[in-house]
Amino acid sequence: MDTTCFTSIAFQETGGFIPRPQTNRHRSRSKTDDRFIVSTSLRNRHLTGVNVQQELRRVRGVAVSQWTIRRRLKKANLTPKRPARGPKLTAAYRQARLQFSHKNLNWTIEQWSSILFTDESRMCLHGNNRRDRVYRRPGPREKKPEEKKLRFLQCCFAETVSYSGGSGMMCAGISYERKTELVFVPGVGWRRGLTTQKYVEDILLDHVVPYARYIGEDFVLMHGNAWCHTASVTRQFLEEVEIKPMMWPALSPDLNPIEHL
Incomplete structure (x- = not known):
């Protein structure tokens, strides 16, 4: 559509070419909600973005998307990482170690x-420690049919052997x-x-x-x-x-x- 149409309408309404005042987008959460999101994640580091979203809705009655939760956590320098692994220690095991x-x-x-x-x-x-990575373009989420097959290309495929080959x-x-x-x-x-x-x-x-x-x-x-x-x-x-x-x-x-x- 021609932009001159919008210009003429604005001129008829305001009598000039000065832009009309616009309202900025309001935040869908307060600073208190942001602190609640960060503190909830710090109390339990194994909670996902969906878990924090559900907890925010249950406690404070605020409904936001999981992507908003992840953005607030990233702003607080909290990003998902692989957890360190170790044996499960009961109180008796900890006492024996001490x-x-x-x-x-x-x-x-x-x-x-x-x-x-x-x-x-x-x-x-x-052996396979599940840490192997392959660099490729994202295929399954792409809309183009020719890019959906990138995951199964020979150069992106990892062969396995039954029972780890002995x-x-x-x-x-x-x-x-x-x-x-x-x-x-x-x-x-x-x-x-x-x-x-x-x-x-x-x-x-x-x-x-x-x-x-x-x-x-x-x-x-x-x-x-x-x-x-x-x-x-x-x-x-x-x-x-x-x-x-x-x-x-x-x-x-x-x-x-x-x-x-």
Whole structure:
């Protein structure tokens, strides 16, 4: 439509070409609502924008869109991120970790150097940690039919293998000055776990016992709380070879320095 039409109408109404006063768009929420949105998200960091939207509507009776919620959170420097992962700790587990920390707080280097920290890890041939990313143009949300197929292009496709293509169990140990060899435990894979018999024969007898003789009488073994570590057969074998296991709090892999390796 020709703009001269609007100009002539404005001239007839106002008698000139001065623009008429316009009303700005009013905010659909107050500063109190903005503080409520931010404080609600800070009280529970796992709430989504929809959850905060529902909470605002339930408590204050204010109805806004979820995109408004996200904009207010972004203005407060609150953006969604991947949460850090860790084991679920009950009150008893936390108390045990605290007692362990107080007990070993004043240990010397000589005491820590006599401990062998061991751990087992399963290695998959085609493992997937769900962190793979591919850069492409957004396809499924586009209106053009030719762009909807971009997701399934060969260059944007990640192939998978059933059961991760097989797996194997590896074991190793570290101390203050030395480390053991990397041990491959045969017969342990995706379907078969590490049994007590294999742990005693292939790991303790062949690698831990010779290492204990190298350290001396003060040798202490730290091998976690897996069921093959705490079984009666394992405890009986350690008593026979006079190896003292270290009492370790449950669900505390973060306290084991070998986890960083």
